[in-house]
Amino acid sequence: MNARFLGLELRRAVRNGRYLIFTVIVPSVMFVLFVNLYGKGTFPNGLPTTTSLMMNMALFGLMAGPLSIGARIAVERGLGWQKQLRLTPLTGTGYLATKGALSMLVALPGILLISIIGAVEGVRMDALHWLGVVGTLWVGAIPFVLLGIVIGLVASPDGMQAITGLASMLLGLLGGIWIPAEVAPDWLATLMKVLPTYWIKELTQAPFVSGVDVKQALLVIALWVAGLSVIAARRYRAQS
């Protein structure tokens, strides 16, 4: 991959005010608000409220960045910029890989900021666990990175705003970010367990609560990653 190109793309993405607000600031603000709302206690699963809310809001922020980078693909397609890029040594795979790497990079600052605020708000765990939580959340961005790319390849430049909005709402709402699966009716709980969001949260809290089905979590996430990769590859081949 071309580091210089990636660097310039990163500067372009980060400069975007919307990115800064929705993927970095808003999740942290929501986190602080929720901590004040719930108080500093313990949830029924034994996890401190601050820890649990920190993970939930980091997950919420995790979706926004990659989805917006992916959506830019639709815009660049519409503008004819992709055609201009095809007149350079950059390959199609290189283009998608750059967008993927870019998405992963923009997902990171939100996680780090919310973790710092979490520590200030009283989340306590040892260094290895901190690393595990941040790392799991970051790797957990992969399905959203791929989803963003798929949306970018499928959606029209006009439609992509609505689609990304809808996708992040559904993934958040039904993925257990706003409503815990424990209090959801059975049918909703079943639906939640199909989405990657729910399982990323499960994986993140696995070291702290008992009864997390790590195998199933990895299986569901792997299925999402594989499925989205296949769709992206097919869509991309159909377009070039």
Added chain:
Amino acid sequence: MPPTSIGDMTETAVRAGAAVALSGLRKRFGEVRAVDGIDLVISPGEVVALLGPNGAGKSTTVDMLLGLSTPDGGTISVFGKAPREAVVAGQISAMLQSGALLDDATVAEAVGLIAALHRKPMPVAQALQQAGIADLANRKCTKLSGGQKQRVRFALALVCEPDLLVLDEPTVAMDVETRRAFWNQMRAYTDTGRTVLFATHYLEEAEEYADRVVLMRSGRIVADGSVAQVRAAVSGRTLRAVVPGAHDLELPGARSAERRGDRITFTCTDSDATVRALLQRYPHAHDIEITALGLEDAFLALTGEDN
């Protein structure tokens, strides 16, 4: 000419270091034969105009030359390489017809992004300078006039220092003044010995800026040569005269006649014979005017649809 000998000819051209060698090039979209067997050799340093009406197959040819689409048949060689290889090597570049500018980047950033992808780019500032937009470096791409946008596209195309520059309808969104300025810039560029192929439907551009004109129509090349040669390809002159009460317009030396009131326009193969016969038959004919066919007439004659 049998296909093998065309192949031989192209092969010789490639060996001789041709910038572009197309042989038997074909592309169809459904039932439409967009490009229907093109043979073309362009030497390094030539400035060639690809002229033709809309739908003649100019853009389809250009796309294949750039490796943006795959031909159904025939071969393409750009400096002895396949199009994609020539693109990767930075030997061929193009100014696209529309779009191609980012809405959230400045001019310098857009050119910088493309430069970052090329192996041996020129400095961004130099590309902007050569395209005449050094003063617009920090301007957002969305805040440019049509002519300025086109100059940015020009900068995007020349930042890789290509040996062959392809321009697809480069001045389509420009007013007369901007168009002239653009071509002056381009001339400064071609004077350095670069090869340029530009598709256009502005005759005066082909006439003024090209060394050679290739006329396309319905996916084929119908004429190829210098401006003078193409004009001569449609030999003959136009004779105009006011002939009150003329009835029989069949005159020797005239291919066709068109009447508008008393004013008659003859398209002649031998205007001398026509004018003699005209005056013999209608001595009162007046305001006689004989002109050579311009490139525009040649263009119309060669590219007009058969009826």
